Amino acid sequence: MKTSPLLLAAVLLSACEKKSEAPPPQPLPVTVAQPVKREVTIYRDFPATLAGAQQVEIRARVRGILSLADEDLDFAGNLVEKDTELFIIEPDPYQQATAAAQAAVERAEATRDLKQKTFERISKAGKSRAVSELDVEIAAAELAEAEAAVAQAKAQLNESVLTEDYTLIKAPISGRMSRLLVDPGNLVGATESTLLATIIDDSVMYAYFEVPERPLIRFLERRTADKENEPVYQSDIRLKLADGSIYDKPGKIDYIENEVDPATRTARVRAVFPNDDHQLAAGLYGLVGYPAGPNPENVTEKEAFVVPSSCILRDIGGNFVWVVDDQNIVRRRAVETGDSVEKPDQDPNKPKELETVVNKGLDGTERIIVSGLQRAREGAPVTPVPAEQAAKAEE
Template sequence: MMNRILPAGLACTLLLTFGCAKKNEFQAPPAPEVTVQHPEQKDVTIYAGFPGRLVASDDVEIRARVKGFLKTIDFEDGQRVQKGDLLFTIEPEEYQAAVKSAEARLAQAQATRKLADATLKKNQKAWETKAVSELDVLSAEAEMESSEASVMETQAALDNARLDLSYTEIRAPMAGRLSRRTLSIGNLVGDGTSTLLTTLVVEAPIDVFFNLDERALLPFLQGGIRNTKPGKAIPPVKLELADGSMHDEEGEVNYIDPEIDPDTGTLRARAVFANEGVKLLPGLYGKILIPENVKDAIMVPDLAIQRDMSGAYVLVVTAENKVESRYIKRGVLVGSNRIVEEGLAADERVIVEGTQRARPGIEVRVAAPKQEKENH
């Protein structure tokens, strides 16, 4: 009997225990928290980059202009020189002798002219009294003219001899850096040709040649680049070097080709930099950066921009705290921010943190700004 009562009592106890428990209800997880900010809107300067190569603004082949044996070399290979510095000397003795010979011939011609002048004056005076014939006067005049021509001829020969003598000293025509010499002392130079001795390269200022594509060129054409002097329509430019560093001088675009290259569709241009301190060398590669001022540019952190098969987009939070996507047209990077050219309004709230927890259509909680958190 007791065995049958105990299970019944246990059943009642269990029924009372579990029958009075609360019904199990599903608790929805809290909405994900995100951090938002409005796009930054302000005037910014952006730069369009064009690859280019640095070229010496000038270079000169130093050549022997007279024949002779090389007597001295007055520089070291690679040396920087100033205008007028002595570079080479060709043995001058032959040309010094030629100058003396020309001076002697000039003196002789001047003496002959002096005699012819005295003879002419004498015959002209005698002709007044008919002491000489008219033919004698005419002959004296012809002799005078011939002697004057002889003086002019010998003077020109002397000038030429002095010029040849001056060519025996070869000097730097401008400041720059010399390449290595091509000949050593004792070699015969100028034997039928103007022998190349070395090359002088002007390092400062220095030129950068680059090409403008049609898309970049059109705004400048519309701005009247062809109606102004070079350098006036295009603002000062910057130079980015191959390692990404920026040259510390601004340059000026001082030349643009008159027509577009039909093969490349580009317009060749040249920018010049002062190159003080000779920090730039011919042959280096660089990138010319042309500035453009953008008014009221809309910018968002570049990390907030995502991509899918349809393109670039950002996630925004509506007034109802719902997530929506905005497909945008990306512009250039300005620091850590990216300019948004199309697709986003300045008053929208862009998700900048928590994008991995947000997706279009869900509700989110907007985190308090960092300053408010710090105050609490």
């Protein structure tokens, strides 16, 4: 039986069409991960200036030639203990004035003793009518005058002793001395209390910063009547220095001003930091970081969902992430984001990874595309690869 040429041609054409059909493309792979819910600490940073716990100006309170209490001791820039002798201001004239005041007391006491004996003698004679009553009253008045003279002389002596004490200047507090502002040998205290140096107690440092009105309301929400148990005062305050380094000792707030400045709409707040090893100095600039919850609308909430910051995208509709549904189809998911934080427990040899807080839009079950974002588009099929599997494949 012969095959029809027309039928043979149809069979050959059909075979060629089947051979030319290509298999459908496989969905492109993307790396996915679920959002992680963990405790997040967000620091609200405020510019601050550091100051010592105490700062005292050392001034000359008497007139005279200045000299050092110890010629061999260099005070400038060094730590000194309280009551360390620092300066002497020409004590000789004041010692002589004290000696003269002491002599005046002794003279007044001698006069008083004489008046006392005279009064006793006249009083005894007055009882026997040997002298008039007026003589007795005059003797009593002279005795009272002598006693007042003694009191006045003693007051002048005390003043002289106090003034003499001013000639020896001691450190009023323990702390670090500044340079000498007046060289020894100069006349000081001639027309005013000459500033000789300053001393700062930097064992404890204060950081003063201004808190705007809105964040201050959050502070006040956490304030209670009991300062010792108040969360706002017990918080671990972070200090970031001008070079970007973080001071290794946390501080705490110990004072909030009792009113808001109507001109700036801010209130001054003070944080205190230990400085036993003297790593901080008065006048330094820093950022005081107040630890707050991840959600500014709920200050008591400590946990939040976080996702890699690189997977947060934005368009005219706002922030969103790409998620893969149960059918492995890409879907857009709108989210409300918060601050970004560093991922904890990172390898110090690798670049730092940032995570972004997601306050709304996720429930923790989503498969979020964290790598291969350029392949994602609404409704596109993909092949999801878990992040752990992708990491092992890279190794």
